[in-house]
Amino acid sequence: xxxxxxxxxxxxxxxxxxxxxxxxxxxxxxxxxxxxxxxxxxxxxxxxxxxxxxxxxxxxxxxxxxxxxxxxxxxxxxxxxxxxxxxxxxxxxxxxxxxxxxxxxxxxxxxxxxxxxxxxxxxxxxxxxxxxxxxxxxxxxxxxxxxxxxx
Amino acid sequence: xxxxxxxxxxxxxxxxxxxxxxxxxxxxxxxxxxxxxxxxxxxxxxxxxxxxxxxxxxxxxxxxxxxxxxxxxxxxxxxxxxxxxxxxxxxxxxxxxxxxxxxxxxxxxxxxxxxxxxxxxxxxxxxxxxxxxxxxxxxxxxxxxxxxxxx
DNA sequence: TGACAATAGTCGTTGCAACGAGTATTGTTG
DNA sequence: CAACAATACTCGTTGCAACGACTATTGTCA
Numbered sequence: 001x002x003x004x005x006x007x008x009x010x011x012x013x014x015x016x017x018x019x020x021x022x023x024x025x026x027x028x029x030x031x032x033x034x035x036x037x038x039x040x041x042x043x044x045x046x047x048x049x050x051x052x053x054x055x056x057x058x059x060x061x062x063x064x065x066x067x068x069x070x071x072x073x074x075x076x077x078x079x080x081x082x083x084x085x086x087x088x089x090x091x092x093x094x095x096x097x098x099x100x101x102x103x104x105x106x107x108x109x110x111x112x113x114x115x116x117x118x119x120x121x122x123x124x125x126x127x128x129x130x131x132x133x134x135x136x137x138x139x140x141x142x143x144x145x146x147x148x149x150x151x
Numbered sequence: 152x153x154x155x156x157x158x159x160x161x162x163x164x165x166x167x168x169x170x171x172x173x174x175x176x177x178x179x180x181x182x183x184x185x186x187x188x189x190x191x192x193x194x195x196x197x198x199x200x201x202x203x204x205x206x207x208x209x210x211x212x213x214x215x216x217x218x219x220x221x222x223x224x225x226x227x228x229x230x231x232x233x234x235x236x237x238x239x240x241x242x243x244x245x246x247x248x249x250x251x252x253x254x255x256x257x258x259x260x261x262x263x264x265x266x267x268x269x270x271x272x273x274x275x276x277x278x279x280x281x282x283x284x285x286x287x288x289x290x291x292x293x294x295x296x297x298x299x300x301x302x
Numbered sequence: 303t304g305a306c307a308a309t310a311g312t313c314g315t316t317g318c319a320a321c322g323a324g325t326a327t328t329g330t331t332g
Numbered sequence: 333c334a335a336c337a338a339t340a341c342t343c344g345t346t347g348c349a350a351c352g353a354c355t356a357t358t359g360t361c362a
Contacts, residue, residue, distance in 0.1 A: 062340070063341080100339090116339060
């Protein structure tokens, strides 16, 4: 056991304690997913983008990719650069509105995702499956509530 | 509203859905804290280290700092380098075991933390306070349970 | 005790993240 | 319709993160 990160100012900060639990848990669970993704040399962000693009085979504008991302990335351009260099996505300037650049997933990108699908699901089930459907739903509700007051 | 990141493979992955909620929530809540910390030019990691060292005025070995951190950092040396350069911590080689280097928080480091204490607490309360004590505790329990099966 | 392992930290390198400034295209309005 | 704003992206720069390889010190055991 490690962590505690308070001890001083034991002012009974239930909100901070919950926050720390949240960050810690996210970190611990992410680590396993990162291990899995590493077999394909993908970061979580890159994986996330590929999944977004798989869900939109007709392509998406960079801006739209950014909007749908889980963790906001202020520089999608270079993120897409790297994926394009590896042949996992393709880009093309739009004719109607020549400001926008459409990104599409390539067959190679789809193949990469497919190699990961089962392993990723297994990893998630392995980590969270023991909670059961009811508690997972409860957790989901609480997390959603956490984001309520974000201004 | 953004995010969804699935749509394909609607295989009803309750575990993955919970995972995404978790990461998303952690990201959203972190952002506010990062804003607050930015007023003192600190990253969450640096802030975390300072709080750890405040809790151990006699000093801690680098290794021990690493162990207590919320998010694991594989290169504590340079993290401490930067804090030392800014005068927020000090380091000194231990005499008993000359392999270890003790890190201590300096008065300047303490002052920095003190300037942040209230603002940080306010930020947490502002974001999570509306949940109430009961639901916060429930959330804490669920998050702890999430980390149970980590292998 | 002398060789080898274990521990503790440092440093080189690569690549990604964050921030801001810059460019190109389209929309708006006096 | 000309000027200005808004949009959509690109790029330069800085600094941090991740991964390994490396050095120094101590511990162990034949």
